[in-house]
Amino acid sequence: MLVEPPVMFTDHRTRMFEILLGKPWLSLLIALILVVASSVGAGFLHFRSDERVFFASDNPDLARLETFEARYGKDDTLLLLIEAKTGDLVTPERLTAMATIVDDLWTMSMVKRVDAPTNFQIASGDGEGLVIDQLWRLGDPTDTPSLERLRERAQQTDLLMGRLLTEDFRTALVALKFRIPPDQVAQASEGLTGELRNHVAQWREAYPELTFRISGSMALNTTFGEASAQDSALLIPLMFVVLLALLWLMVGSLVPVLISFTVITAAIASALGVGGYLGVPMTSVSVAAPFVITIVAVCDTVHFAFAAAEARHKGHDRRAAVIHAAKMTAWPVLLASLTTAVGFFSLLFSDSPPFAHLGLLCGLGTVFAYIYAMTIGPALLTLIPWKGREALVRFGPAIGRVAGWAARRPFPAMLLALIPALGAAAFIGNNRLDDRYVHYFDERFEFRRDADALNRTLGGFYTLEYDLPSPADAGVSNPGYLTALDRFGQWMRAQPEVTHVANHADRIKMVHRAMLDGAAEAYRVPADPAIAAQLLALYEMRLPFGMDLREQVTADRSASRMTVALKDVSTAETLALANRASAWIAREAPLLSSGSEATGTTTMFAHIGMRNIENMVLGTSLEFAVVGGMLLLAFRSFWMTGVAMVANILPAIAALGGWGLLVGEVGMAVAAVVAVTLGIVVDDTIHSMTALRRARARGLRSAELAREAFTEIGPGMLATTVCLAAGFFTLALSGFQINAWLGLMTGIVIVIAVIFDLLFIPAAFTLLSKKDA
Numbered sequence: 001m002l003v004e005p006p007v008m009f010t011d012h013r014t015r016m017f018e019i020l021l022g023k024p025w026l027s028l029l030i031a032l033i034l035v036v037a038s039s040v041g042a043g044f045l046h047f048r049s050d051e052r053v054f055f056a057s058d059n060p061d062l063a064r065l066e067t068f069e070a071r072y073g074k075d076d077t078l079l080l081l082i083e084a085k086t087g088d089l090v091t092p093e094r095l096t097a098m099a100t101i102v103d104d105l106w107t108m109s110m111v112k113r114v115d116a117p118t119n120f121q122i123a124s125g126d127g128e129g130l131v132i133d134q135l136w137r138l139g140d141p142t143d144t145p146s147l148e149r150l151r152e153r154a155q156q157t158d159l160l161m162g163r164l165l166t167e168d169f170r171t172a173l174v175a176l177k178f179r180i181p182p183d184q185v186a187q188a189s190e191g192l193t194g195e196l197r198n199h200v201a202q203w204r205e206a207y208p209e210l211t212f213r214i215s216g217s218m219a220l221n222t223t224f225g226e227a228s229a230q231d232s233a234l235l236i237p238l239m240f241v242v243l244l245a246l247l248w249l250m251v252g253s254l255v256p257v258l259i260s261f262t263v264i265t266a267a268i269a270s271a272l273g274v275g276g277y278l279g280v281p282m283t284s285v286s287v288a289a290p291f292v293i294t295i296v297a298v299c300d301t302v303h304f305a306f307a308a309a310e311a312r313h314k315g316h317d318r319r320a321a322v323i324h325a326a327k328m329t330a331w332p333v334l335l336a337s338l339t340t341a342v343g344f345f346s347l348l349f350s351d352s353p354p355f356a357h358l359g360l361l362c363g364l365g366t367v368f369a370y371i372y373a374m375t376i377g378p379a380l381l382t383l384i385p386w387k388g389r390e391a392l393v394r395f396g397p398a399i400g401r402v403a404g405w406a407a408r409r410p411f412p413a414m415l416l417a418l419i420p421a422l423g424a425a426a427f428i429g430n431n432r433l434d435d436r437y438v439h440y441f442d443e444r445f446e447f448r449r450d451a452d453a454l455n456r457t458l459g460g461f462y463t464l465e466y467d468l469p470s471p472a473d474a475g476v477s478n479p480g481y482l483t484a485l486d487r488f489g490q491w492m493r494a495q496p497e498v499t500h501v502a503n504h505a506d507r508i509k510m511v512h513r514a515m516l517d518g519a520a521e522a523y524r525v526p527a528d529p530a531i532a533a534q535l536l537a538l539y540e541m542r543l544p545f546g547m548d549l550r551e552q553v554t555a556d557r558s559a560s561r562m563t564v565a566l567k568d569v570s571t572a573e574t575l576a577l578a579n580r581a582s583a584w585i586a587r588e589a590p591l592l593s594s595g596s597e598a599t600g601t602t603t604m605f606a607h608i609g610m611r612n613i614e615n616m617v618l619g620t621s622l623e624f625a626v627v628g629g630m631l632l633l634a635f636r637s638f639w640m641t642g643v644a645m646v647a648n649i650l651p652a653i654a655a656l657g658g659w660g661l662l663v664g665e666v667g668m669a670v671a672a673v674v675a676v677t678l679g680i681v682v683d684d685t686i687h688s689m690t691a692l693r694r695a696r697a698r699g700l701r702s703a704e705l706a707r708e709a710f711t712e713i714g715p716g717m718l719a720t721t722v723c724l725a726a727g728f729f730t731l732a733l734s735g736f737q738i739n740a741w742l743g744l745m746t747g748i749v750i751v752i753a754v755i756f757d758l759l760f761i762p763a764a765f766t767l768l769s770k771k772d773a
Contacts, residue, residue: 024379031266031375038368039269041276048281049225050185051217051437051601054352054608054668061604068467068599072561073177073551076185078196079216079461080105080174081454085209088169089117090151092142097207098172099138101199105176106546108195110188113546116174117165121547122153123514123539130515132542135160156523157510162500163460163565171457177551178218189221213450215461217601220437223447227440227736228287236290239730240264243298243723247305250719255386256305262380263372264297270372271365275357284440285354286361288731288739292676293365295727296340299683299720300373303329306716308381318386322378330374332690335634336683337370339627343679347672349619351611355672362676399714403762404707410763417760421654421752428653430660433609434570435667436462437601440737452568459499460565462602464578468503468595469559476504476553476560477533482525484589489562491584497569497577504553504560511535559595571606578603612668620675624649627678635689643764644685651752652677655745669742677746680724681753684717688757692765706762721754 055062069075082101084094099118106114119134136150151169154160164173176196180188193214200212240261248257268290280286307325316324344366347359406413438461441448451461468488470481486505493501509523512535516522526532536557540549553560566574578598585596624645632641652674659666691709698708710717728750731743 024382027375027379031372031379034371035266035270039273041273041278042269044276044279045272046281047225047228048283049189049228050221051224051605053281053283054354055604056351056353059351059604059608059611061599061607064597064599065465065601065604068465071467071554071559074180076178076180076188076218077216078176078178078192078214078218079454080176080196080200081171081211081213081215081450081457082174083171083211083213083453083457085211089165089172090147090169092147094207094210095136095142096138097203097210098174099136101203102174103138104199105174108176108178108199109192110178110180111176112179113177113551114174115164115177117154117160117172119547120157120160120164121543122157122160123511124153125514125517130511130538130542132539134544158506159502159510163458163502166457173454173458173460176216185221189218190225193219193222213453215447215451215454219447219450223441223445224284227445227734228282228284231734231736231739232287232290235730235734236294238733239291239294239727242726242730243294246719246723246726247298247302250302250715250722251305251309253309253386255381255384256301256309259377259380260298260301260305263301263369263376264294266372266376267297267365267369268293270368271361274364275361278360280357280360283354283357284736285352285738286357288734288742289358289361289365291727291731291739291743292344292358292362293369295724296337296362296366296680297369297373298723298727300333300337300369301377302719302723303333303687303716304373304377305381306719312387318382322381325381326374326378332686333373334370335630336686337366339630339682339686340679341366342623342626342630343675343677343682346616346619346623346675346679349615349622350672351615352608352668355612355668358672359675395718396711396714399718399758400707400709400711402758403710403714404703406759406762407706407766408703410766413759413763417756417763418650421650421756423657424654424661425650425657427661428657430664431656431666431670432570432572432664433613433667433670434572434665435605435609436568436571437605438462438568440667442735442737442740444735455568458565459567462566462569462574463600464564464566464574464581464598464602465600466562466564466595466598467559468562468592471591475529475533475557477508477529477536477557479525479527479529479532481591482508482532484591485560485562486525488581488585488589488592491588492562492564492581495577495580497566497573498564499567500565501562502565503562507539507549507552508532508535511539564598566602571609574602574606578606609666609668609670613670616672616675620678623675623678627682631682631686634686635693639768640689640765643761643768644682644689647685647756647760647764648678648682648753649674651681651749651756654752655748658748659745667738667741669738669745672742673745673749676742677749677753680746681750683724684720684754684757685761687713687717688761689765692762696769702766706766710758710762717754717757721750724750 052062082098089098095118098116102114102116102119105111118136121132122135124131135154154165161167178192196214200214203212244257244261247260248254271289271293304325307328308321311321311324341363344359344363348356350356438448438451443449454461468485470476470478474481482505485503489501489503489505492498505525508525512524512526513519513522515535581598582596585592628641628645631644635641656673691713692705695705695709725747728743728747732740732747734740734743
């Protein structure tokens with residue numbers, strides 16, 4: 001038989017509210033104390049905008065990169081792309097401009113190295129020995145023969161062409177590297193990016209024939225911060241306006257709207273405050289927490305406000321209306337809040353800390369939203385004069401008729417819900433993981449436009465880094481090592497994903513050719529290790545300050561670095577290339593096998609999506625178990641619990657399948673969709689099942705039962721669906737892809753879920769309710 005909720009929510013469910021409403025000012029005081037005590041912690045919040053915030057301290061890819069950086073230094077870079085609007089850069093005026101720009105860049109704060117085509121260190125021979133000098137400096141001749149020799153020297157230098165200069169000489173790249181204390185990366189990124197932007201603004205006026213674009217890891221970090229600030233400044237106010245306007249239209253009174261605003265503000269402040277106490281950093285992902293808390297808090301107040309407005313519409317005074325609302329909503333809203341919080345807390349299993357932080361803050365916000373909705377809300381509704389009209393009440397009969405039809409024709413109704421959902425779910429395999437971090441930002445961001453321009457011309461925003469140790473005691477001058485290194489580099493250059501390869505063998509070959517007066521056949525690895533060691537020593541001795549090889553060769557000369565620049569390829573293609581490279585080394589160059597695994601920021605992001613999904617499988621499984629257990633305790637019925645779980649899991653699967661059919665690309669956000677949506681969409685399911693049980697307890701049967709139940713809760717269900725969908729679709733307007741996709745996919749799941757609530761649940765209830773008869 002069907003069992004009602006626990007006693008405290010049946011005959012005595014209003015006792016707590018009668019006590020609170022007897023002393024509403026005391027209720028408000030207690031809530032105020034809780035708000036103040038918890039929100040003070042918000043002062044401890046800090047913002048992290050560096051890309052490494054996406055990786056936990058025990059992430060193996062991060063550990064590998066940190067080991068690499070301990071040997072070769074950390075690449076905190078800004079990239080300046082300079083492009084000729086017409087012609088190319090090899091003219092007296094443009095070479096002068098580029099050399100002047102490089103000189104200006106050396107004056108920037110914390111700069112340790114500036115690499116550009118003009119100051120690239122070219123090795124040549126003068127008949128008497130080795131000469132190392134930059135490609136072009138201020139004062140060098142600019143007559144036509146001299147410029148043609150410059151082009152020829154550049155074209156012969158593999159380390160330069162395709163990386164710092166395009167083959168058509170139209171586009172150049174200037175790479176700036178900075179020496180930044182680890183605890184100042186975020187602040188320094190914003191400051192140095194801003195400093196370079198100021199320089200660029202001046203150069204655009206001074207050199208109107210040139211186009212300037214800014215990219216690099218520090219510009220990326222700065223844009224993470226800008227995306228968060230933009231969402232906070234624009235979308236949060238927009239969401240407040242949209243949701244509160246919808247609530248006013250639906251309830252017909254400003255008082256519930258103001259109460260909702262109070263509950264939302266209190267819940268956000270408390271959640272962020274507790275997050276501050278716990279040391280949770282705000283990131284471009286967790287900054288979405290106030291959005292989600294706002295949506296959840298509005299839905300809590302919607303249920304209560306609708307029930308109270310209905311009572312006021314029937315002539316009850318304010319106190320009686322509030323007690324009626326408590327009797328109708330306290331239990332289902334509590335259960336819905338608990339399941340929603342469990343859904344958010346399951347994100348703590350995410351391999352990416354920002355998603356874990358988002359889950360923690362949203363889970364806390366859900367708990368606080370319920371507390372304040374059931375304390376501040378009833379107290380203010382009792383104290384402040386108001387009249388309510390349930391604007392959506394006229395939709396109740398129509399919703400009831402739909403549910404009644406589903407109960408009267410259960411098999412067609414279930415097929416109508418299941419066939420499209422299962423059909424869409426069949427395309428879930430079309431989704432491919434792709435976490436290209438440049439694509440996290442849409443084209444409204446200057447960084448995205450500039451990075452796309454870099455990838456179109458030179459490529460190389462994405463790179464694979466290799467730390468390639470030489471055999472024991474052999475050193476990087478060993479001919480066998482250099483030959484293997486050269487062969488690996490040549491193989492990499494032949495791969496379709498690659499735009500450029502820089503390795504130590506290319507440098508030795510360049511110097512060897514110069515020592516033999518530039519003979520083309522001398523561009524090879526010397527067979528004598530002593531000669532190779534001598535060439536390396538001569539080259540290093542002649543390098544100017546700030547242009548040494550410490551970032552290319554280890555201090556003990558036991559290993560060298562190889563950097564592979566990539567096109568704008570997907571993370572799947574990146575991983576496929578890295579795997580092919582490892583297999584090639586194992587097969588063709590076992591001498592390099594100890595360094596066959598690629599590292600770098602690109603590979604970290606290439607792995608994070610799958611790692612996140614793998615970790616969230618456990619988190620989501622536990623969420624299913626906990627939510628299922630809670631529903632089982634609430635409904636005391638296995639079949640009702642099963643129906644509720646199916647009605648809330650299938651919409652998420654269908655949405656992901658539809659996404660695979662229409663978009664086909666998913667990133668880190670996909671790991672959070674099922675976990676987040678299960679907790680949210682179960683809200684309407686709980687109210688639906690509770691209403692059906694109440695109608696059944698009154699002796700109603702089949703179609704009449706479903707019609708009466710959904711006529712009663714239909715307006716509230718429609719209101720929460722509208723608010724949830726509107727809120728998450730507002731989040732989909734974000735220029736930050738992770739938040740936009742999370743908002744869009746969640747909104748789609750919510751719409752699909754309400755269809756299941758209207759068709760699948762009444763049909764399943766009719767077919768299976770005889771088990772509890």
